[in-house]
Amino acid sequence: MVEEFRSKQIELAHGSGGTASRRLVEELILPHLRNPILERLTDSALVPFGDAGTVAVTADSFVVSPLRFAGGSIGTLAVNGTVNDLAVSGARPIALVCTLILEAGLPTATLDAELAAMAKASQAAGVPIVGGDTKVVEHGKADGLYITTAGIGLPIAGVKLDARSAKAGDKVILSGPIGDHGITILLARGELDMEADIASDCRSVWPMVEAIIAAAASQIRWMRDPTRGGLASALNEFARASGFCVTLQEELLPVRDQVRGACELLGLDVLHVANEGQFLAIVAPGAAARALEAMRATEHGAAAAIIGEVQEGAPCLEVVTAHGSSRVVDMLVGDQLPRIC
């Protein structure tokens, strides 16, 4: 049964990537726009195309605040965010289009810097920006600069990602340390009397995805980049879609000391903190070791790890501590960090 969307107005939490975002999508957007492709709610839509087979297509808007931060900027995010949504759908990113919503009065130097950042990220990812659009709104009607990118990708033959294909015993692989992006943005806002030597992990994950596909192809059940809402939101979505419980071993989670420290001080669960250069893969047990080895051999994959597994049980995310106790971690509730991407 479809629940009705009961909020009378839109709140920041509806952009969090957590439960409120999911309600907005499932209870308001899907009932209007539903079709067999959209309702899959995957990172990219796989669209039948001519005699060609399939095109992966995706779009994201970026409203991060502040515009620049250690390790990246809104332009870097806009390119890599869409590249990564294609990558974790098992599609080679082919091209991007990009739109700018500019606030009148925006210094040209700010826009120039973001165009340079986009050009650099586009070159680094090997994905050209082939078109776009620019709109300008009055001063006070936007917040400097919003960027939207859409992208097309070529689905890789032999890869068939579907949470429903998961089986008990499948392994959960994470590409590297979590929480870097979210904590970096929080610190960049300057509202906290705290400094840490930390930078956003914003980058293309395609080289790592390409490696795991080469190693494990049809043995990969599902992939996702845990951005807004963090690892916990992504794995709760997987649990819900697959019907399985996901169990993580807390001591196996790669987390930098600075991120762990900041989370403790701020009372944040690192499992809810956003990432922009990591991805999760659920892989059949027989292929997990070679998938991990392939990822570790890539430039940014050295810290990749098997962090848990898929188990029979009510769909949820269970985290087991080093002491053997366990806790259930839900999707992000509320708006932990608005405008994180």
Place this chain on the structure above:
Amino acid sequence: MVEEFRSKQIELAHGSGGTASRRLVEELILPHLRNPILERLTDSALVPFGDAGTVAVTADSFVVSPLRFAGGSIGTLAVNGTVNDLAVSGARPIALVCTLILEAGLPTATLDAELAAMAKASQAAGVPIVGGDTKVVEHGKADGLYITTAGIGLPIAGVKLDARSAKAGDKVILSGPIGDHGITILLARGELDMEADIASDCRSVWPMVEAIIAAAASQIRWMRDPTRGGLASALNEFARASGFCVTLQEELLPVRDQVRGACELLGLDVLHVANEGQFLAIVAPGAAARALEAMRATEHGAAAAIIGEVQEGAPCLEVVTAHGSSRVVDMLVGDQLPRIC
């Protein structure tokens, strides 16, 4: 030689679709992001794709104010604007993705109405919305609701659009009356003590484009939907790209009386007023009559007309009056009507 972008900040005129927009693109955006596809500056990018041939891809952001107006709304525009950019590139629109930037505090009823408008436009155009994204920014950091749509299209075999293929003697075909959208928005703002029985022409032009392609295919040199900046900006771009002069016969231009009257009162040149459901085609002379006949047979094409022709001469748009005098009409300068789409 590349001119340098000399504005120190972004102004509303940079979103007008006229000369300032063109400067922003040519002098700031292209130098950063240039590649062989982007620099064509066509409505959609034609991207080589796998063994499949080519995918047409495009994106537009919509910031129209007010959100709703006679004949449409931001949701209607967002769907049809992208469908039309694909259509006038000679590509059958296949699917859209859509992102929403919402201001916290936006009434759910407003969003609900726009989702309904998008669903209706998507069904009318026969193009599903297959994916997307939602972001929320703080109250005061946006203006209710911005929508970005991107789309993919299947290029129709035998159609090869390139302004540089134009020849002297080619005919200029316009699909129907101009200025309806721009004047509707202006009236909807309620700043003028004027009423008129006029509605936006916002709709998919694909049925008309499909008809002209079936009739004239390889004889079509160029197409464009004259949105922001109007007919004059679109034809000046064609003139510049083709190296030819375009001559229009003013008395052949379909313009509704209400639009003509409003333009006279307001001192606007209807050639600069935005359209959302019309397109221009440059067609070889031998195919023009059957192209026109095919367009007129479609539901919204009854007023289609041959309005002028391509001539040798310095690249410009020349408009000849019924009395035989003529004037050169440039691209739109300044920001005649900010946030028209």
